[in-house]
Amino acid sequence: MTIVNLDHMSTNQLLPEVQKAMIEAVKKNYGNPSSQNAGGEETLGMIEKARASVAGLINCENKKEVVFTSGGTESINHGIKGVAFANSDRGKHIVTTNIEHNAVSKSIKRLSQLGYTVTSVSVNDKGMVDPADIAKAITDETILVSVMHSNNEIGTIQPIEEIAKITQEKKIILHSDAVDSVGVVPIDVQKLGVDLLSFASNTYYGPTGVGGLYVRRGVRIWPIMDGGIQEQNKRAGTENIFGIIGMGVAADLAVKNMDKRITHMKKISNFLVKELPNYIDEYHLNGDPAKGLPNLVSFAIKYIEGESIVLMLEDDGYIVSTRSACATGSLRASHVLMSIGLDHADAQGTLVVTPGIENTKDDIIGFLSALKNIVKTLRDISPLYKKTQ
């Protein structure tokens, strides 16, 4: 059975060019970049080439503003905790939103155990933050504002530029979790006005286990990993050479193909949104598909539970994601979906479909046909369906 992947947000297949560069590097570039020998220097050169590619992808003023990490989660932990530790003499208050990824919310929660205080701002029913609410939440003690660029469950893109104007005026550091945006939509750190930006390579067809943190020059930040002086003394430890090389090649391809990919993603996502009512009824589109990420469609199917849907879809050859409590091993429905006003049952029945560059309209038709049967099967079983009919 052919497997159709419609869960590219979880991860992507490495592009052939990325695979080739990494395999060549595995064979040849094992020199330690911190060693002053020919092998080490060659590897160092390749890492710096990758740094320039990644810096180009997000338009850094200087490529040294890119710190390579082990992925989005480390970047976020580093950005938030590193700034909180380095600036605690100025204050200990942090402003964030109710729909951040756990990497953000748990990093901040951890800091609250160390005496930091937090204000978490709510969002509207499309998952959008009002910059005025961020401004209101800021106090004299605020040292950091962290707002995600796009949401991984509903695709909403936040008004980061407007928020940056507020933080710049008040001289507060702004971090943005852009893990689901970088490499997917154009990101220009200078235009956005952020001080820190977290991102990951596998979002844009690079390898997993490698990511980056943009640190604008002059931002006070401590390392989270202490040791050597790698990564401009911001992240100790011998670099993930092969991952970084793959990430660089993927960044070049993302820059080159960005417009083409966005056009394709929009075509597939719009087709899915348009066709959905021809296959299922009683569902709710989450977020604002027209203004959100081009590669994400999120919808809550009424009366049935997400893990069941995803398991049956997988059995039929289609991979999608759900945010139901059962599937995530949590007892609670997603905090993002609850924050935009879904009730528990609808939040449990939410699917997140994230098509990739290889998907076609036929994949969507196949997915919808399978989904139609599954929804019928599960609704026939569901006690909630009966009660409303």
Next chain:
Amino acid sequence: MLYSKTVMEHFRNPRNVGIIDNPDGMGEVGNPLCGDMMTIYLKIKDDNIEDIKFQTFGCGSAIAVSSMLTEIVMGKSIEDAKKVTNKDVAKALEGLPKNKMHCSNLGADALHLAIKDYEDNKAGIKRPEPRGETEKHEHKDGEKCFCPYCDAALSEDFSFCNACQADLDEQH
């Protein structure tokens, strides 16, 4: 694969799905907050389960549990059916993931409620209103939750694992 072959087989081909009109007994457990709801309907003749049907909102294991339970007790006497436990159902399914054991393994609870409903009806006791949604994650006596990270049994405080110091308020 998270689930055993038997769980997947029952999940994809659930037995005895549906409603029995004017049931002799009905039992409902769970709530959408936890992600699982289950209703069992009974038709009883001469104190034997002549027919049993279920409706379930929930994950793969919850549906498989409901289906397996109906297969186990179909045709059994009320007294034998009372002896069936959630553990028996899990065993018949060749096991369930540890963290699904008490959230999704509610089949026998629903059955016992349905039997009680039947006995109450027989004794002329009025059927109680269906339970509303509770905000609480409930544990019965002797039932345990396990830390999803280190598998240690959790003490009274379900929001924190003393063994590995993990914060569990959203996870367990």
